[in-house]
Amino acid sequence: MNFLTFFTATCFLLAMPGPTNTLLATSGAGVGISRSLHLLAAELCGYLSAIALLRLALGPVVSDIPLAAVALRIAVTVYILGLAAMLWRVNARELHHGVVVTFRQVLLTTLLNPKAMVFAFLLLPLQAGPSELLPRLGVIVLLIVMAGAAWVTLGATLGRGARRLGRPELIGRTGAVTLVAVTGLIWLQSFMSA
Numbered sequence: 001m002n003f004l005t006f007f008t009a010t011c012f013l014l015a016m017p018g019p020t021n022t023l024l025a026t027s028g029a030g031v032g033i034s035r036s037l038h039l040l041a042a043e044l045c046g047y048l049s050a051i052a053l054l055r056l057a058l059g060p061v062v063s064d065i066p067l068a069a070v071a072l073r074i075a076v077t078v079y080i081l082g083l084a085a086m087l088w089r090v091n092a093r094e095l096h097h098g099v100v101v102t103f104r105q106v107l108l109t110t111l112l113n114p115k116a117m118v119f120a121f122l123l124l125p126l127q128a129g130p131s132e133l134l135p136r137l138g139v140i141v142l143l144i145v146m147a148g149a150a151w152v153t154l155g156a157t158l159g160r161g162a163r164r165l166g167r168p169e170l171i172g173r174t175g176a177v178t179l180v181a182v183t184g185l186i187w188l189q190s191f192m193s194a
Contacts, residue, residue: 014144043110050119087100088173
């Protein structure tokens with residue numbers, strides 16, 4: 001895959017709504033941009049750790065044992081639905097006084113994010129050596145931070161609108177509904193490709 005195709009695919013992948021982006025937007029909506037920026041480090045660590053783990057350890061297992069991929073997908077689904085339930089229950093007082101989304105939640109969600117599989121197995125050449133991988137990883141790092149900041153900013157903008165309407169509970173509930181929808185789309189896509 002040439003660099004332009006890689007760059008374009010990476011941009012589109014990171015721009016798509018997903019579990020991590022939903023959490024970043026929810027945090028931006030709940031506590032603002034400046035109090036959410038530390039979550040970008042969690043996202044970055046999560047993606048880089050997932051890519052390394054997938055390429056070095058889980059990749060061979062998942063490709064050799066199809067049931068392992070299903071078990072992994074079920075574990076991810078349970079975790080994301082648990083996050084959705086937590087976001088649904090967030091009330092206006094919690095939004096005002098505390099951080100809705102934690103560093104740990106973003107890190108774990110990103111580690112389990114299906115987008116990491118796309119990075120590990122499709123966008124980064126499997127047979128590539130360090131000299132070919134490092135520039136692409138550098139681009140991925142830059143784009144992860146830029147896309148994450150955009151999602152936090154979008155969330156902050158939407159959060160201001162929800163508070164102006166006098167409905168701050170919409171912040172957590174919108175995030176919860178989005179997480180459930182994304183999970184449903186992941187399962188639908190996996191059934192259609194099977």
